[in-house]
Amino acid sequence: MRYKIAVLPGDGIGPEIIPQAVKVLKTVGKKYGVQFEFKEGLVGGAAIDVYGTALPEETLKLCEESQAVLLGAVGGPKWDSLPPAQRPETAALLALRKGLGLYANIRPAYLFSALVDSCPLKKEVVEGTDLLILRELTGGLYFGEKKRQRTDTGEVAWDTLIYTSEEIERILRLGFELARARRKKLTSVDKANVLITSRLWRETAERLAQEYPDVELEHMYVDNCAMQLIRNPRQFDVLVMENTFGDILSDLASVLSGSIGMLPSASIGGQTALYEPIHGSAPDIAGQNKANPLATILSAAMMLRISFKMEQAARDIENAVNKVLEQGYRTADIFREGTTLVGTEEMGELVRQAVEEG
């Protein structure tokens, strides 16, 4: 078997964490007799510096011609003063999602038992957390019409939250399917007491629920959901929501995993899926061998599971991460007294070895 993977390290810690996931994938390839062909492309600020644009045509083409994309992170202070439409986060990420038709972002939040003490919440609250946030990715508030203009008295600006019933239905359907393959509970998150888009969302969920009698559907307002995620995260299995709600609540859910450096994600919908950690480019620690590469390595596991249907290989990686954590190795973000502090590269190598031995 031969698979083409587009590798886009991006900015900040991206070029440090991506090589760790690539070396783990190479080891998986050897172990399972699968050939992964890695091709690097520029994206984000790194691409602006060379091509003057955050998503050069050849990078998009490389992604389209690959079976999967592995992305680090984009953005940083150097490009913050650019107009919003040219900034790496908007010009690269949103264009990549749109270009590849990635309408769904899957973000599992899982707490490895070795990291219970790295979580700021009480052990009895977080232990056993295993939930999945499904975020709509190409519609909603981030993609509706935006405008800013002068008025007689100052300025006015607006963003638009807009959804078609088709967009809502396809993300909810995926939510039901994912819940069906897990613990069969779907929480549909909305703000139906205020937003008319949420009322369409809720009605669509009710209609689809008829087709999934084996899945328990509940509705929850987004503000209550933020509280419930911290108060009792074990009540959740799959949560599905609008783009902005998902962006915010998945960062909140990262606390449940011990660190934002632990959360992987997959964006799916088109022919080529994209895998990336949920965190950003972390400019504050970039270039210091301090970043936690586990979210990126776990994103590679999602790639094996979803794009290449290599379930056992995905589990090998997850088990290797578990083993290394159980052995007490920690990057700075999850370090506690009594554990062993390691850098980005060492952590990547430890996981690679554990995959090889496992």
Ligand code: NAD
């Ligand atoms: P961030 O996620 O980069 O960092 C937030 C905090 O978490 C920082 O203290 C950082 O050091 C820490 N952190 C993040 N990832 C870590 C890791 N793997 N290991 C250890 N610590 C980690 O968010 P931010 O500071 O708000 O944004 C920085 C830049 O990244 C901005 O330009 C932002 O726009 C961009 N960004 C990009 C993406 C993306 O590429 N998908 C997502 C979010 C933010």
